[in-house]
Each structure stands twice: as C-alpha cells, then as structure tokens.
Amino acid sequence: MRRARQPRRRTVAAGGVVYRRAGPQVEVVLVGRSEQGLWALPKGRPEVGESLPETARREVEEETGLRVEIVRPIGEIRYAYMTRRGARVSKVVHHYLMTASGGDTEDHDYEYDLVEWVPAPRALGRLTYDNERDMLRLALEFIALESPRGGSEEAAG
Numbered sequence: 001m002r003r004a005r006q007p008r009r010r011t012v013a014a015g016g017v018v019y020r021r022a023g024p025q026v027e028v029v030l031v032g033r034s035e036q037g038l039w040a041l042p043k044g045r046p047e048v049g050e051s052l053p054e055t056a057r058r059e060v061e062e063e064t065g066l067r068v069e070i071v072r073p074i075g076e077i078r079y080a081y082m083t084r085r086g087a088r089v090s091k092v093v094h095h096y097l098m099t100a101s102g103g104d105t106e107d108h109d110y111e112y113d114l115v116e117w118v119p120a121p122r123a124l125g126r127l128t129y130d131n132e133r134d135m136l137r138l139a140l141e142f143i144a145l146e147s148p149r150g151g152s153e154e155a156a157g
Contacts, residue, residue: 008080008088014056015043016096017139018068020117026143028123028136029064029105032114039114039126041135043093056096064115065107066100071146073097074139077131095135097142 018029032039044059046052053070060068074095081089105115118126120140127133 008090011045011089011091012052012094013043013045013091014052014059014094014096015041015063016056016060016068016070016098017041017074017136018060018064018066018098018100019120019139019143020100022117022119026120026140027117028120028139029066029100030114030116030118030123030126031063031108031112032116034113038128039123040112040128041095041132042112043095044111052094053096056094057098060098061103062109063111064103065105065109066103068098068103069101071097071099072142074135074142077135079131095139097139 020027029042030039031042042060042063044055044063046055047058050058057068057070060066074097076095077093079091081091083089105117108115120136124133124136127136
C-alpha cells in the first residue's frame with residue numbers, strides 16, 4: 001500500500017543583518033550554536049498580527065540582545081525541507097538591513113549560546129548556509145552605498 005503524500009506546508013520568517021562600522025571595517029552580528037558548529041543570521045517566525053518588519057525587529061532583538069532599527073529591506077531566501085514526520089515545508093525568510101541603537105549581546109535569549117560582532121569578511125566565511133552568505137553579500141552592497149556617517153558607529157556591542 002502506498003503512503004499518501006504529505007501536503008506541502010508554507011511558512012514565513014523574518015530577520016536581518018545588523019551592522020556597524022568599526023573604523024574602516026564593517027562588522028555584523030552572527031548567532032551560533034556551539035554544539036552544532038552552526039553560525040547564522042538572526043531570524044524567526046511572526047507572532048499573530050505581526051508584520052514582517054515587526055517580526056524581524058523583535059526576533060533580532062531577542063536573539064542578539066541588541067535594540068535595532070531597520071534601515072531597509074535586503075531580500076528574501078526561499079528553501080524547502082522535510083520535517084521529522086515527513087511533511088514538506090516551503091519557507092521564505094525576509095531579511096532587513098539593521099543598525100543597533102543599544103543593548104548588549106550578552107542579553108540574548110536562550111535560542112543561541114553564541115552572539116558575536118564579526119568583521120564582515122570573516123562572517124562570510126563563518127556562516128553555515130550558502131544562502132545566508134549570499135544575503136550578507138547583498139547587505140554589504142547596500143552598506144557600501146550608505147554614508148560612512150550613517151549613525152552606525154553608535155551601535156552597542
């Protein structure tokens with residue numbers, strides 16, 4: 001007897017690339033799980049009634065401990081995966097370029113055990129997933145277009 005094919009579920013998430021300038025260098029915030037050797041951009045799912053920018057801001061603030069402001073949308077990542085129960089899931093993650101206006105990376109939530117400011121070239125090598133590396137590259141293109149005095153020097157860390 002053939003097993004019925006699981007319907008495809010769709011899910012959405014939002015997050016961002018938080019950056020600051022450290023002299024001539026750009027640093028970004030990465031979140032990590034040391035046991036898995038995972039490094040990622042902060043992101044998460046919306047709460048009921050929440051817009052994607054609101055979700056991105058809340059999730060990034062919770063996962064990094066920083067207070068953030070959205071500068072602009074960057075783009076989205078689309079991918080599919082299978083759950084442990086065999087359900088197929090299509091996911092879209094919307095990313096926003098952000099600056100930190102305060103807070104402290106030591107105040108992050110439980111989801112990740114590591115939160116670090118990382119020089120952008122090192123972050124590109126550290127990120128676990130290629131699609132997040134591509135999103136960071138796109139963010140760096142937008143940052144290069146920003147004025148060097150865009151206020152990000154005030155970002156906490």
